[in-house]
Amino acid sequence: MFQSIRARFIAFFVALVLAPIAVLSAVSVAGSGQLADSSLAEYEKSLTARSEAEMLASLRELARLQxxxxxxxxxxxxxxxxxxxxxxxxxxxxxxxxxxxxxxxxxxxxxxxxxxxxxxxxxxxxxxxxxxxxxxxxxxxxxxxxxxxxxxxxxxxxxxxxxxxxxxxxxxxxxxxxxxxxxxxxxxxxxxxxxxxxxxxxxxxxxxxxxxxxxxxxxxxxxxxxxxxxxxxxxxxxxxxxxxxxxxxxxxxxxxxxxxxxxxxxxxxxxxxxxxxxxxxxxxxxxxxxxxxxxxxxxxxxxxxxxxxxxxxxxxxxxxxxxxxxxxxxxxxxxxxxxxxxxxxxDPASFIAPAQAMRTTQEALHNRYLFTLLIFVGFLLVSCVLFGLFLTRVVTRPLLGLADAARAIGAGHPETLIGPGGTDEIGTLSDTLRQMVRDREQSQRALAETQKLAALGGMASGICHELNNLLAPILGFAQVLGRGPLTPEQRAQVERVERAARAAREVVGSLLDSTHELAGARQPTDLNAVAREAVLQLDAARASDGIDVIWDLAPELPLFPANASLMQRAFFNIADNAIQAMAAAPPRGAGRPGKLIIRSRLVPEGALRPGSGSDPPRPRGEPGPATQFVFEDEGPGIPQENLRRIFDPFFTTKPPGSGTGLGLSVAVSCVRAHGGFIAAENRSEGGARFTISLPFSEAVPTPARGTTAPPLHAMRSDARPRVLVVDDEDSIRVLVTHALRDDNEVEACEGGVRALELLATRDFDAILCDLRLRDLPGREVYAWLRAHRPALARKFLVITGDTHGDEGREFLEEFRTPCVTKPFDLDDLKQRVKELVRDSAVEAAKS
The missing domain is CATH 3.30.450.20 (PAS domain)
Incomplete structure (x- = not known):
């Protein structure tokens, strides 16, 4: 609305000087007018009362004489x-x-x-x-x-x-x-x-x-x-x-x-x-x-x-x-x-004639005061306009060049030259505008990354849920077949199916991790030990490729509030990416592929710096010091055109079938969950350098713990544990029933409505329920249990193929119920059911 400093100054002067004066004057005038009106009203009442008394006395005398x-x-x-x-x-x-x-x-x-x-x-x-x-x-x-x-x-x-x-x-x-x-x-x-x-x-x-x-x-x-x-x-x-x-x-x-x-x-x-x-x-x-x-x-x-x-x-x-x-x-x-x-x-008007005369005088004084006030406000307004003209000459014109430069930059011309500033506010504005040009590209990358991850996250949740539903029976029945009487050739084939299913499960899990913000309990952790543990898992691959790992870890590195599992995955994926790069393209003139150098250090406050532009969005203005881990390899490095894409999900330079393109994306998600960021750049002597920066924060979020309530029904001592399986996939119901029937009495149904009918009339020692059901969601089944059968709600076990989606994540964070993720190992499933039945029996015995 106000596009010039002069207009803004006039507006601010009116708002901060004239308006308060006008408001105070108006309040004063209104207050004095109200006070005068109130006083005159009281005076009129007094005159009226006195005149009425005098008139009544006069009438009494007249009546007496008459x-x-x-x-x-x-x-x-x-x-x-x-x-x-x-x-x-x-x-x-x-x-x-x-x-x-x-x-x-x-x-x-x-x-x-x-x-x-x-x-x-x-x-x-x-x-x-x-x-x-x-x-x-x-x-x-x-x-x-x-x-x-x-x-x-x-x-x-x-x-x-x-x-x-x-x-x-x-x-x-x-x-x-x-x-x-x-x-x-x-x-x-x-x-x-x-x-x-x-x-x-x-x-x-x-x-x-x-x-x-x-x-x-x-x-x-x-x-x-x-x-x-x-x-x-x-x-x-x-x-x-x-x-x-x-x-x-x-x-x-x-x-x-x-x-x-x-x-x-x-x-x-x-x-x-x-x-x-x-x-x-x-x-x-x-x-x-x-x-x-x-x-x-x-x-x-x-x-x-x-x-x-x-x-x-x-x-x-x-x-x-x-x-x-x-x-x-x-x-x-x-x-x-x-x-x-x-x-x-x-006529009562004759009673208050003196008050009316006073009111007329008061109104005349009031109008004279308003006239004087208007003259004063007009003088201030003219002074404001004259001062605005002065500002135009000494401030507005020097700013026009900066305004033109800003418009050019906004139109997509970052190469626009910005004139030199001085030591005053205009100089500060020039420096700020130059800094804006430098930050613009990084902000655009951050926005694109956020939009892309949001779109991928929504799509990946639905796809991965369906894939996990399909992988669950494949992995499960492969395990069932592998435990039966098979020829060596048949057993080898079944094991191949099982390995393929497990590999697919890892791919699906990596996809979910790369498109969703990860979370978990944090506690003070020795990140040096976590890094060694992660690289230790790669010893076989490293040894086969003849790659040496050189450790340069800071012994004084303080404990960092972290989720060890997530950080171990991030270290593992970056180290694995470096080893694979050096194995695929060994350095020239070397007798072996190369070295992987891993360093850790404590960076003082204010020393964090962005990388070469390949780092994903990160928080600005970190409040304190940070822990850094640097991974340097002697591989071929990263092509310049790929520096901006290496952290994108599914981006890979490997041949088809040899990589999913999710390793670095998952590493970014793990580090970002701790408030950190990863920077990637090429070394001047050859190879690539990945820097993980983890700023210390003042508070460490810890997951909420669900409240428990003692069960109302003890497990029956005269029969095997009774288990209810609720899933709308027939193959999963058959698989779970087959896996649990040796030790439990299993009853399966395909929908939430049928499950509520059974739960309303029978007792169960464990309830396995999918969250995504066609007729009635698993959340509604659990809500009914909490309201009507709270003892059975303690025996609720979630089996789902999507723990990263909004529905699954919110349910698990709110109620802290046990969960088995599809596709699952049959042994793991049996163990979880056995623990659930055992815990229910212990609590029943206590009650």
Whole structure:
């Protein structure tokens, strides 16, 4: 993505400088913003709680004043009604006083009215009993004096008298329009509720909410009857309208948007105009008397309606609700004097106005800080770009030549010249690039070798398994025939078959060893002794060819953690290869073929060096000293074109039929299993030199030991040992049965399914099973034994033709079961079965 140093520097500068600054700044900004938001939120909560407490206290005070006002109005109405009742009882006295004559009223379109400017309004509508009304004017004049003497109190809009004749007195007076000329005040809502028919007890009553017929707006009235039953003369009423109610709310303080008054029957008595929309009502459109009929159950807003319906159950309360999608605070208080509910609604935004102002200031400071931060980051970015341009001149251009050289080398031109470097990092890069050219070929060889061995290993495992299955009956039946009565000629032929089978077995084993990584237990080993033992096996061949072995072994050579068998095979194959080479082409002018010189030495740390390019892949940077064995011969040497191939499996320069080409390949596998490598090169004085290097490692891997469990069934003492043979090759089953039947009772089957049927119902003293079965693998048979017959699992012996494949190797390493490799010697097979039966009997006796 970033192909130049400048781009990388800018990227790194952004990632390591700008990004941390930006992240820290962002975290700081976010943290301070969150802290400020948290503080403001807490402040808003505090303001809201305090404002709600103040509002509830204000509502309590308002309810107290409103209750006092309503109580005072009721008492005044009752007192004025009592005084008026006394006046009517003394009618004759007042009739003779002639205080208010009929001339005071003038007839007009609406009836008989007082003239404008009169201190009180007297009205006798045309529908009234004018004769009776005029006759009662003397008494009404004294009632008027009571009304005029009554001072206007808080909350009172106006007060009036409606006589049973229809005459009315209103204080203060209001204009009566022509529209009301046919209207009878005795049929109105402010008269009928107090009549004896509707109020037999004669107490004070309140009207529903109504529209005032004389233009005073929406109001309610307190009615007190003048006299009871037959002595009823009329009513005295005192009005409270919406405007006065709103004035009282405003005078009480508090940030209320509107207020309302509910009676105990679910009716809305008073509502300030600001609440018409939330309650779903509209202002009256005319001045005629009309009952408004406002009910709590008909409130348009559902949440407000439910809240109002729940108010009668509590004497007071305050809660936040949503009205019309807006947050509102709703509070209520019951009036002790009447039992009515006084409610008020406020906007909570007014509570937190100071906090909102602080939030606005905080956001302005936050934006200013961000602007300053962006300017600072921009300055750093411009500085970074300028420094990147400087790097381009002093660093990038010198590196372009190295980049071109690297691309040429990558394209397959290792001869590309690399310019001289200096003492700085660019010089180090030049040296590294030159070293890369030297290592490139070795890495390619290592990769090719690894891929080739992986392919050969997979193919060899399958082929060798099948070959071993075929060789097993050949070798076995040859041994059977050789032990029978034969003529000398027949015996010689059978022995040839047996030797051929053994030779084929060795070839197959060498093939597996050369294509798989070998492993085994290691222990401190005297490699000098192992080398002598390996060459001793070649004494016969060496003596027949007249080749001398010269030993130059270091006596101080330390013990090396090795598998002696594997190292002996490696020494044997290299020595055998040298002897055969010298025997095939003896050196000129010598009386005998030549000498084999074998040296050992301890190489100090860091002194290992690669060979001439013929060594196989090896680990780089060995951590410590190493043991080296050098084999030098006086043969013809190795042709240059063969140096890279001599360690390949099946590569040989011998005539057909005289070699398999696996000796050196197997030697490489044995040495590689110990972390070492082999180097091959030609000697300047003639012949070849093979060097085995074995670096010391800090840890020596040791094979895991399988756990054992005591058998659950002892071997039967009343019969011969019973052996189960499981193999899908008929010839192998016949061979094993023939080999074991003299000393054992043998039962054979060809598949894992049949084997499980037998193992589920019978006891056996030994179980011989192949791992590769057609129907059920031997691993599954062994797993079933471990789960269901753990005693029999201890008597399990694997017979297989492939111990190097993944399946066989993993099974044997995991469970550590005994194993016999195909093709096997019959004597070895018998001995292994006998040991297995004997060990089972011993463990059974202990248990």
């Amino acid at each position: 209750g006092r006002t309503l109580g005072a109005i009721e008492r005044r109405a009752q007192a004025m009604a009592s005084q008026s009742e006394q006046l009517f009882r003394s009618r004759e006295l007042f009739e003779r006083s002639n205080r208010w004559g009929p001339g005071r009223v003038k007839e007009g379109a609406s009836g008989w009215l007082t003239a404008p400017g009169d201190p009180s309004g007297v009205w006798i509508p045309r529908v009234a009993d004018a004769v009776q009304a005029k006759r009662d004017l003397a008494v009404l004049s004294h009632v008027e004096s009571i009304l005029l003497a009554e001072p206007r109190a808080e909350g009172m809009t106006q007060w009036y008298v409606i006589h049973k004749s229809g005459a009315a007195i209103l204080v203060p007076p209001s204009a009566v329009t022509e529209m009301e000329a046919t209207w009878d005040p005795r049929s109105g809502i402010f008269y009928e509720p107090a009549t004896p028919a509707n109020n037999p007890e004669g107490g004070v009553v309140w009207t529903e909410v109504y529209n005032d017929p004389v233009g005073q707006g929406v109001m309610i009235s307190c009615l007190a009857p003048i006299g009871r039953a037959d002595e009823f003369q009329g009513i005295i009423g005192i009005d409270i309208n919406t405007h006065d109610f709103r004035a009282e709310i405003a005078a009480a303080g508090g940030a209320w948007k509107y207020a309302f008054l509910l009676d105990s029957a679910g009716g809305v008595l008073l509502l300030t105009p600001e609440g018409y929309r939330d309650f779903g009502v509209s202002a009256p459109g005319n001045t005629l008397e009309a009952t408004m009929g406002w009910k709590v159950g008909e409130i348009a807003d559902l949440e407000l309606r439910n809240a109002c319906l729940g108010m009668p159950g509590r004497s007071e309360g305050l809660r936040q609700i949503r009205i019309g999608g807006q947050k509102r605070v709703l509070a209520h208080r019951r009036l002790e004097s009447t039992g009515w509910i006084l409610g008020a609604v406020a």
